[in-house]
Amino acid sequence: MTTDFPPRVLLVDDEPLLLKSLSAVLEANGFVCRTAEDGFEALRCLRETPPDIIISDLRMPNMSGFELLAIIRRRFPQIAVIVTSGEFIVNVETSGLLANAFFQKGEYTPQQLIAKMRELYSQFPMRPPLPKQEQSPLWISRRSNEYLLATCNECLRSFPIEEKSSAGEGLQTTECPSCGAAISFAVDSNVLKMLKSYRTGTEGP
Template sequence: MITERILVVDDEPSMRKVLSRLLERAGYSVETAENGERALDRLQDGGIDLVITDIRMPVMDGMELLGAMAPNLPDIPVIVITAHGTVDTAVTAMKLGAFDFVSKPFESDQLLRNCKKALAQSRAERRSVQTSRASSGVRLLGTSSESEALRQWIDKVAQLPSATLLTGEPGTGHGLVARAIHESSPRQQAPFVKITCGAIPRDWFESELFGHEAGAVPGSTSERPGRLELADGGTLFLNEIDAMPMDVQGQLLNVIKAGKVSRLGAFGDRAVDVRLIAGTHINLEEAVNEGRFRDDLFYALNVANFELTALRSRLEDLPDLAEYFVAKFNTRLGRQVTGISPEAMSMLLAHRWPGNVRELENVIERAMLFADGEILDVGHLPGQIQGGNEPDLPITDFDSNMKSIVRRATANIERQLIKGALDESQNNVTHAAKALGISRKSLQTKMKELGLREDS
């Protein structure tokens, strides 16, 4: 198992030493930096999974470090730790992208719990790709009809205050779409706060969501605002909402209805104005019918909804996605790869991509680790890609424009997959769509594009 690496940023040598010992005893690998500038230099080399930073430091303070990391290193969670903690400071830190906020003096167990939460959420919810600009600052990659429909839907729903539900397979970009909605909305200058419900231990749920007063939670010596409070005026994204315990679902519904939140141990309520976006990989209606999810909360969240399309159903976008990841890992790994060979692209297009865009990102990263030239070739691809079925109509016209080659290859592969599924299901479109992992409507659209008649 790979040891996760934490960068501790503090101008006090004694605090760097104390934190290093604490984290190393907990099994983490630790590096240190005395200010934000040195931390940024180290972060550019890669390999850091979490940053713990003080706020007040010379040269570059913690808030400046957060601001510098947000656009360039968004995948690395940051915990802010300071003796000058107030709710206002916490909100400012969250606006700049901090995962969490703790105040000195703190309990060792509390900090370790926060580290565990931050790393768990980072593993569960790595950001998907960003390119091909929508109207927001977030950019969504792809020229397919599915990607264009998503961009148009975001532009419409972002202007509404309504709760929103994002469904679809893991790795299709729930977090990215949630942020795009926020940044296209009138709330874009307010905080965007996210929680991955599946990464939160049951005992921490209420404190994480609603906050707590000093002493209300074992090990807590100071008050702590919950995520709802930190998102006041902005957007709270609840990914894997299906993992939320039933009793917490009821409490969240009360917040939606009343617009007020009560911290654990508090005697009064606090008014909050939060736009909720929920994400799930499962069928929530089935969960409601099986008694695993509250029907009233489902109806409250399912005001606007969108099913994110699996990568195998929009292969037209794959070359642009792959190109983006090549550029990303050129920077991160110090490579100078300029492209992907037609043979390797043929194999990528033939793969089923059960892990969607997240799997493609992992495949490109692994390929570039072994790249020894300017072109990614078949030999650089991982075994599960090389071992897959190659398309019946491989790419051979290498002198043509790359985009036209890819377009033809994509259409060929999609046609073969659809014809195979239709033959297997005896031309039953509903059954074929289920076998392909796409909706009936998406399959009908593809069949029309590819000139395949619907005989059922």
């Protein structure tokens, strides 16, 4: 830790039980926690006292975690962001656009999360700037009908990729529906395999 103050954490998730248990674990480890059950409540908390670290889900009512993170990255770039989600990130190396770290829900221990939080907090305020990404992060949304999402490198909004353009493999380009920026993303056989297996229900929840 680089300061005497306990790190302040904002937890954002629409599951109250998860918020309760996670904040208990983090408080026991020296963090000061606030919780928010959706994106709007999170933004209210941010206006009052910006935390050092935000831990957010991606799938929430009212405002999706993707939208929330796009706002946080623009308005509060100094805050470290950790995503814990059931949505699947395809290319971890480009995900830094929206988050400093990513944990798949149900596949990490509190110790791993706390170690990452301490690492990010120790870099403050000298956290290395995010490299400018050539390619956009890709996500697989695990709703009833799984589909690919890309995050725009310019406006940071996330949008579903049309089926026809995600059908093939390789480096592809499309236009951001929000800001019109040209974005490129890579689809490989693993991504297609993953999508297919989620859709046919042979894997995942």
